[in-house]
Every structure is written in structure tokens, then in C-alpha cells.
Amino acid sequence: MRLALAFLALLLPAPGAGADADSSRANIPAYRAAVPVMGQIRLSGSPADRRLIEALESGFASHHPDVRFSERLHGPESTLAAVYTDVADIAFMAREIREPMERMAFEWVKLAKPFSVEIANAGFAIDRPAHQLAVYVHQDNPLQALSLPVLEAIFGARPTRGVRKLESWGELGLTGDWRERPIKVFGPELDSIDALFFRRTVMHDSRKWNPGYREFASADALFDALRKEPTGIAFAPFVFHHPDLRVLPLSARENGTYYAPNRETVIARTYPLTRSLTVIFHRPPRESAPPAVAAFVRFLLSAEGQAIIESESCYLPLDGETIAAQLRRLGT
Structure with a gap:
């Protein structure tokens, strides 16, 4: 499953997207x-x-x-x-x-x-319970974007969206030294509201999480662990910039359009984790x-x-x- 760099042309906001959003709110x-x-x-x-x-x-x-x-x-x-x-x-x-x-x-x-x-x-x-979530990887990770079916195959033990369980970065199309590296999965505590939302939205409400999932009581602790682990991936509250980490654009389906979390994509509901x-x-x-x-x-x-x-x-x-x-x- 290989992700082409062509996705970059599909990221929002596209030209005129802000104007469209303003027009919608004018109604x-x-x-x-x-x-x-x-x-x-x-x-x-x-x-x-x-x-x-x-x-x-x-x-x-x-x-x-x-x-x-x-x-x-x-x-x-x-x-x-x-x-x-x-x-x-x-x-x-x-x-x-x-x-x-x-x-x-x-x-x-x-x-x-x-x-x-x-x-x-x-x-x-x-600081608010209702905050947008993002998916993070280490800045050294060459992965460019993910779809929700692939995300489920990483975080879930029994994927339901047609993508088999993924355990190595090579299975996502990464090559060279990354090909054999295992995917290490991080996230908030499984009984947290953030995990509940992720489970419903990404995993079709399945409670069968990846058995290697590492839970963290705070976003700061999670970010610190991911910063030290280049093979890790995590979902956590969105922050506009975090040293050594990158936010991945997401698509609701395979071969769909990838959207980064921002004001325009949230209001338009095109960001899949809105x-x-x-x-x-x-x-x-x-x-x-x-x-x-x-x-x-x-x-x-x-x-x-x-x-x-x-x-x-x-x-x-x-x-x-x-x-x-x-x-x-x-x-x-």
C-alpha cells in the first residue's frame, strides 16, 4: 500500500476555500x-x-x-x-x-x-474536553498521509474497513531502513473521551485495540514518548507546532482527498476527525x-x-x- 506524493496537491485549503466558508456562514x-x-x-x-x-x-x-x-x-x-x-x-x-x-x-x-x-x-x-484530534509521527518518518481505513488497520486488532492489520512501516510503502521497522502505537488512555471518539470514528466502535497500544495519561507525556521513538505513531489533541513531530493529513477513505486539520477543513467537515x-x-x-x-x-x-x-x-x-x-x- 503505497502513498504517492501526489496527495500534496489535494490538501486544503484550496484556492477560494476560505471564501466558500465565509459564503456558507453568510447563509x-x-x-x-x-x-x-x-x-x-x-x-x-x-x-x-x-x-x-x-x-x-x-x-x-x-x-x-x-x-x-x-x-x-x-x-x-x-x-x-x-x-x-x-x-x-x-x-x-x-x-x-x-x-x-x-x-x-x-x-x-x-x-x-x-x-x-x-x-x-x-x-x-x-484545555477544553472538546478539542480537535490529530495523528502524529516523528519528523524523521517519511510517511506523508493516511486514510481512516489504514489508520484503523494500525490502531485496531481486527480491522473492518477492508485493510488487513498493519505491523511494519514497509506495509505502508516505506522503503530502505524503514521497511522492516515495526509500527509502535501510542495514544491517550483507552477510557478517555478522546479514545472513545477515535474508536467510534475510526474503528467502527470496536473495542479491539492493537495489543501493543501504549496509553498515556497526558498529552505532554505522549508527545515526549513519541519524540523519542521515531517508529511511533499517535493520536492526540492537535497543537499548532510541536518540536520533532509532524501532523499527518487524513482522508476518510482509501484513494480519497487528504485534509490537514485547520479552521477551514473543520468548519467544512472535510477533516475526517472533526x-x-x-x-x-x-x-x-x-x-x-x-x-x-x-x-x-x-x-x-x-x-x-x-x-x-x-x-x-x-x-x-x-x-x-x-x-x-x-x-x-x-x-x-
């Missing part, structure tokens, strides 16, 4: 207060998102002054529980839901699935969300709400197509 609708809403909206979330949540509350209150807010910002691990224990109306999720435990807990209590709406793309702030930020609330089947909750979520998906999200710098806005899909999901 995001302005918020209109269709009907007056009042009462209290109780939010749960992470203390790291306090400033953003308060800015969104303030923006919404300018349209609906009779709505009051309260917050329970105790951290990402308690955010969803606050909704199914009825101490919050909306969970401002700073990470993916833990499957199956959190979903099952929600269903057991509410007798309904948690209802989620995407409100932003994860950004590049490594993560999103969601809000979750209780909406029984065949029923509408409470009026105040629905109005607040519509505000988050408006041009004004997205501008507030973007201004806080920790997350990236959605494009117009994704906004439209989320509004349809919400039922507006």
Missing part, C-alpha cells in the same frame, strides 16, 4: 423571536465554558428579557446527569456522550433517548421541546449565536448546511 439565519418566552432555563456544563455560556445567555436575554438563567457548571463528567436528574434543562456538552453508560442512564430515568443538537465545531484549545459541540435536553418522542429551551437552542444556531461562539475563540462556528440540518432536527 446562517438571523434570530427572530417568533413568540415571547419566559420562565427559567437551567444550564449544566463545565466551568471552562462559563464565559461563553454567560455571553450566550446575555445575547438571548436581549431578545427575551423575561427569561432567567441559572447554571450548574461542575464539570463535563456531571453535565448530562444534571438533565436526567431534573436539576438542569440543557446540558452544554463539552465532550461526546459516554456510550453506553450515560445514554442508558438517561433512558432508564427519562424513558427516552437524550435529544442532542450540534451547536459548534470543536476548536483547537487543548468533532462537534452539542447541547442535550429531554424531548419525549413525538413531542416538542419546552418553548424556552427550543428558543434558546434556535438562538445558538442563529447568526448572532454563532458569532458569540466564534468570538470566544475556544470553538469554531458551524457552516450554513450544518445549521440547516440541526434546525430541521429541532423541528423549526
